[in-house]
Amino acid sequence: MHVGAAVRAALLGAALVLSSVGAEGDAGAPLAGTLAGGGTYLIRPGGGAAVAAVALWYRAPAGGFATDAVPGLGRLAANAVAASKPVTGTALSQFVRQVGGRLSVTAYPESIAVSVLVPADRAADAVRALTRSYFAPVLSDAGLALARSNVLEDGLIRGFDNNAAITDALYASLFASGPAKIPPFGSSSAFATVTLDTVRSYAERAFRPANAMLIVTGAVDPSVLRTALPGRDGAQADAETAAPETLAAPAGPVAAPGPERGFGLGWAGPPIAAEREATAFDFIADYLFYPDTGSVQKAVRNSGSSLVGTFVTYHDPGVFLLTSAGGDQAAVHAAVAAALVAIRRPLDAATFAAAQRQFVYHILSDAETPSALADTYGWYAVEGNPGYAPGEGGTAGRYLSAAAGLTPEFVAATAAKYLDRPGAAINIEPAAGSPQ
Amino acid sequence: MMLPLLLAATIALSAAPHAVDIGTTKFYAQSDAGAQLVGIDLVVSAGTVRQTASQNGLAALAAQTLLFTKIDGTRLADRIMAAGGSIDFAVDPGVVRFALEVLPSALPAVSADLARAIAAPDTTAATVNAAREALGTRIDDDERNPVTVGVEMLRNSYYRGTAGAPSYGTRASLAGLGPGDVAGFITAHYLRGDAFATATGNVDDAAAAAVNAVLGAFPLGSEAAPVLAAQAFGPQPKHLVTQRAIGVPFALVGFAAPAMSDPDFAAMLVLRSLLNDIAARQSTTTLAPFQRGIDVVYAYDVKPAAFTVAINGSQLDPTAGLTVLGAILKTAVMKPLAADVVKRYKETARGEWALEAMTLTDRAWLIGAAVNQGANPDLAQSVTAAIDRVTPADVQRLAKNYLQHYTVALVLPRKRT
Numbered sequence: 001m002h003v004g005a006a007v008r009a010a011l012l013g014a015a016l017v018l019s020s021v022g023a024e025g026d027a028g029a030p031l032a033g034t035l036a037g038g039g040t041y042l043i044r045p046g047g048g049a050a051v052a053a054v055a056l057w058y059r060a061p062a063g064g065f066a067t068d069a070v071p072g073l074g075r076l077a078a079n080a081v082a083a084s085k086p087v088t089g090t091a092l093s094q095f096v097r098q099v100g101g102r103l104s105v106t107a108y109p110e111s112i113a114v115s116v117l118v119p120a121d122r123a124a125d126a127v128r129a130l131t132r133s134y135f136a137p138v139l140s141d142a143g144l145a146l147a148r149s150n151v152l153e154d155g156l157i158r159g160f161d162n163n164a165a166i167t168d169a170l171y172a173s174l175f176a177s178g179p180a181k182i183p184p185f186g187s188s189s190a191f192a193t194v195t196l197d198t199v200r201s202y203a204e205r206a207f208r209p210a211n212a213m214l215i216v217t218g219a220v221d222p223s224v225l226r227t228a229l230p231g232r233d234g235a236q237a238d239a240e241t242a243a244p245e246t247l248a249a250p251a252g253p254v255a256a257p258g259p260e261r262g263f264g265l266g267w268a269g270p271p272i273a274a275e276r277e278a279t280a281f282d283f284i285a286d287y288l289f290y291p292d293t294g295s296v297q298k299a300v301r302n303s304g305s306s307l308v309g310t311f312v313t314y315h316d317p318g319v320f321l322l323t324s325a326g327g328d329q330a331a332v333h334a335a336v337a338a339a340l341v342a343i344r345r346p347l348d349a350a351t352f353a354a355a356q357r358q359f360v361y362h363i364l365s366d367a368e369t370p371s372a373l374a375d376t377y378g379w380y381a382v383e384g385n386p387g388y389a390p391g392e393g394g395t396a397g398r399y400l401s402a403a404a405g406l407t408p409e410f411v412a413a414t415a416a417k418y419l420d421r422p423g424a425a426i427n428i429e430p431a432a433g434s435p436q
Numbered sequence: 437m438m439l440p441l442l443l444a445a446t447i448a449l450s451a452a453p454h455a456v457d458i459g460t461t462k463f464y465a466q467s468d469a470g471a472q473l474v475g476i477d478l479v480v481s482a483g484t485v486r487q488t489a490s491q492n493g494l495a496a497l498a499a500q501t502l503l504f505t506k507i508d509g510t511r512l513a514d515r516i517m518a519a520g521g522s523i524d525f526a527v528d529p530g531v532v533r534f535a536l537e538v539l540p541s542a543l544p545a546v547s548a549d550l551a552r553a554i555a556a557p558d559t560t561a562a563t564v565n566a567a568r569e570a571l572g573t574r575i576d577d578d579e580r581n582p583v584t585v586g587v588e589m590l591r592n593s594y595y596r597g598t599a600g601a602p603s604y605g606t607r608a609s610l611a612g613l614g615p616g617d618v619a620g621f622i623t624a625h626y627l628r629g630d631a632f633a634t635a636t637g638n639v640d641d642a643a644a645a646a647v648n649a650v651l652g653a654f655p656l657g658s659e660a661a662p663v664l665a666a667q668a669f670g671p672q673p674k675h676l677v678t679q680r681a682i683g684v685p686f687a688l689v690g691f692a693a694p695a696m697s698d699p700d701f702a703a704m705l706v707l708r709s710l711l712n713d714i715a716a717r718q719s720t721t722t723l724a725p726f727q728r729g730i731d732v733v734y735a736y737d738v739k740p741a742a743f744t745v746a747i748n749g750s751q752l753d754p755t756a757g758l759t760v761l762g763a764i765l766k767t768a769v770m771k772p773l774a775a776d777v778v779k780r781y782k783e784t785a786r787g788e789w790a791l792e793a794m795t796l797t798d799r800a801w802l803i804g805a806a807v808n809q810g811a812n813p814d815l816a817q818s819v820t821a822a823i824d825r826v827t828p829a830d831v832q833r834l835a836k837n838y839l840q841h842y843t844v845a846l847v848l849p850r851k852r853t
Contacts, residue, residue: 047450047468048636049794079720093720099789100709102722119790119820143720150720153727219450296543336631357520363541364472365522368637369794394472 015423017229022286030223037135037231042386043216043224046370052218053124053370055115056130057378060206063106070194072186075149076144077203078114081133084143084149092116092133101126102371109171110315111177111382112206114288116369119220124178127216135212135231137203139196147368148191155185155419162325163308166264166426170321173254173424174266178245180319208235215378224380242315242384250422257274257431262325263333265340265415267423270414271316272385278318279402280414281311287347287355293362299335303328307336315383320418325428342345344416346408360403363390364383386407437781453634453803453813456644462632463647464803464813471637474543475796477804478534478550478650482621482629485529485599491621492598493571493605494613498621499525499532500555500567504740505558512553520544527576529591529599530664531808535797544583545765547646550654559619567618568610580713582686582847583725583746589676589734589845590690592743596665629658634803634813637796666692668741676843679850684749687758688845692838693743696736697809700837702785703716703830704743707768707839708732709784710777715752715760726750729757737805743838758844768835772828785823836847838852 032042082092082103091096092114096103101118103180114134118126158164168183175181186194205343208230216224247268270277288296289309300307304327324332347355367376371404373391379388390399444791453466487494503513516523522540538546578584592600605613631654633647669692685838694700715729725731729752733744747757767773793802808813 046470048796049799051790051794060465083718083720096722097713098783100784100789100791102791104721117617117791119787122787147720238582352519357539357542358517361473361520361522361537361542364539365537368471368473368796373792391472394470415486 001424013261018285022209033150035209035212035214035225035228035230037229038237039214040226040381041216041225041393042221042381043222044377045220046218046373048218048368048370050120050219051117051370052120052126052216052224053115053117053374054123054126054130055113055215055374055378056134056207057213057215057382058112058206059110059382060109060112060211061110061182062112062177062184062229064202065180065205069182070186070190070198072107072151072155072191073194073199073202074112074193074206075105076147076186076194076329077113077199077206077297078105078107079147079151080139080144080199081137081203081207084112084138084140086132086138088137089129089132092129095125095129097300099125101230105160108186109182111379113294113375113378115371115374123218123220124218124224124227127214127224131209131214131227131229134207135209135235137200137207139200141196144196144199147215151186152188152191156189158185159379162258162260162262163306163323166262166323166325166428167321169254169256169426170266170323170424171319172263173251173426174248174268174319176248179243180245180314199337205236206240208234211416212239213240213378213381215381216376217374219375221343237271245314245315245317248424251335251424251427253427255427255429258325258428260326260428260430261318261329262428263325263329264324264426265322265336265423266426267306267418268423269311269318269320269418271318272313272380272383273316273389274390275385275398276402276405276410277414277417278313279399280310280411281318281320281405281418282313282363283356283359283403283406284343284415285309285311285410286359288343289322290358290362293358296335296339300332301329305329305332313380313383327365340419344412344419346412347409352408352411356403356406360400363400367391390415395431452575452817455813462807463644463651464632464634464638464807465639465644466799466803467639468472468637471796472540473796474539474540474637474639476536476538476635476637476643476645476647477634477797478536478633479631479808480534480626482532482542482625482649483528483530483599483658483661483779484601484603485597485664486621486625487598487787488782489598491613491617492609494617494621495532496525496527496571496604497567497610497613498618499527499534499562501559501564501618502553502557502622503807504563504567504570505553506563507549507552512549515549516546521546523550527603527815529595532624533801534800537797539602540640540642543643543646547649551649554650554653557619558616558623558836559622560593561615564615564618564826568613569668571604571610571710575607578621579680580681580682582682583688583731583733585678586686586688586746586845586847587744589601589678589847590688590744590843591742593674593676593843594666594690594692595749596667599662601795604805605849608722610833623655625659626654627657627659628652628654632804632807634800634821636799636803637783651686664739669843673841674847679848680844682847685753685754686746686847686851688762688847689747689758690843690845691743691745693734693741694834695738695739695741695809695817696720696805697739697811698741700830701736701836702819703826703834704736704790705785705819705823706778706781706826707831707834708734708743709788710781710807711761713762713781713784714764715757715762717751724806730761737801739809754846765835765839767834769840774829778826778828782823782826786820789819789823795825
């Protein structure tokens, strides 16, 4: 059979399906809406591997709701719920392990995601298991103990990443108050005093159904929603609102000790609502700092340094971060400084066009698996702009349209607008006794 | 009323992998509705088995040279990147695989560039030297990974001849290879009759035309299929020992194993799930391989296949791990595992197999692995049903056939001087 016929037949069949389910409001099968217990859901079926990604995203400060934050509390609570046996059934972690799936918990300054990847025929079971565990959280001493151990181990592993430590210092320097100022991981001493009641209180508020965004992607259809449980009686019936982030007053570079020489630079960038500007900053991060292909990465390839540059599309403000550690720091610093000056001027047309194609490719490639796509949708939903999620609407969607509509002049102007403002700077010098 | 229709139809979001007639060349495709990229695996019968004993690393050097070939003054890999895509390669004992992922709109230009590089690879000293340096970086990375070091040791012991050579050679062996070697290798082994392609994602007529153009750039001709064979295990396990700059010891146990196209493959996947789980500590979330006491590396895409059990010294004392492993295998050989145990790990194996390959290029690789073993391109899709049919007796037979003889590789921390 000629490829055209076979492929057209398959695509035609699929297109019919997508158009059927694409119309929101179809009786029984909308692709987005409100869950029985409140909260929202979003389903995005797609071709590819026969797997389903099911994720619960929550807007919740990772350090807790109280004024005296406990770094890592949200991560600890989400892990403890996953490890605790609910009223009926098995613990979520046990269920996922049994079915050969994958379970991850991710915490950001003001959001928490619990993501499950399972074979497609277990998608409905995964929806049931997730909602059962988180909508009416049951916490056990054993679950909390296991969670505490695992979260501390994760923090220990992260401690080997010097760029991560610089990132934490940048957030602390860039913000005067708000969730972004709180470190993402807790210490053993801080966790030692956290009681089961504290964790339960946090879990019941943060993970309540009305605060949830359920994201399902992959080889699925809306029928999987039938297994979502409504949650517990008496739960708060509204969602959390974004906590204000307050930028710190401009200050000079902060010096800090570390295992190896390094530096960090950070700026407040455009909020997620400023879609064209936010896309421009994603483009800048991609063009300069995408691993292996970024122009600065290529320039410092033989420096022996690790260099990370990202734009994080937060609700308000976004954050542009650069961190580097180890190796020839003078060379990296020089390359970064030159690039940050150059990016304020328009790129030539040919360079820009190639960078733009590469940027679009990276956006699509980085979100080609169901789990990556669920992460993308969850992030943009929890930060308050789900319609701007890359992938939503395909190449005609808002994100990729914004990417296609970028111009060298606009990118340069956006870079200058935000990078000319004061930012945060961290300089890391090896502590006495470090092997450098 | 709508839902049953939807359920049935979502299965059609990805067509089954199938052979595509594009003339004399071989192309196997699986199209996905809504995919915005196309992933292509180009498989060339130019793996390490095609090297001679003195050509360690030549298969990789040839592949890297191809990617560094300049088209209108720019390296092929950089041109593909600028067009909106990426390309990389992997060297197996039998074949070298080029994994290409690209925006559909860029595919005509990218395939034209790739075809030009294949038709006229740049084997000048400058390009080969750059390729050698790039491979050196890969070798250094692999040397820092104790599992990779151990797997390469076992592969070298397992396969006959150069099929067991290191994927990228060594820095020393590469230093002895020059432009003439690369040119000769490409001329001898990059032949149209032995190459094929697989594709997933946004596969349409344009993709088929692009693949046709690439395959058509290979010189006509073919060679006898390479012979991959394993060496016989001795009555007593062979022990291989090396040292690296690592923090904890690793023990790796290498077994023969059924390849993907073998009827016993599904049962081996069940055993893989059991072994991965048996020494795993409790965890709230899924552990990364480096956090597991035992991690199985199953190279089923090569025939004969290899099954390696890696014991991570940071999680499990290797001596204790080897003892536990020995006890499990002895039990599995002596009597069938309990039905409930097999049932449990069949469920886990089903799930793990579903998650085995999710990116476009990984899925293209899986199709190619089946084709390369003479099986149907949709073989991977029948594995789940095969797992369902596995019985305790199957697992016992498998243990008897494959797991009684093995080689042990120890990767130890280098002693400080």
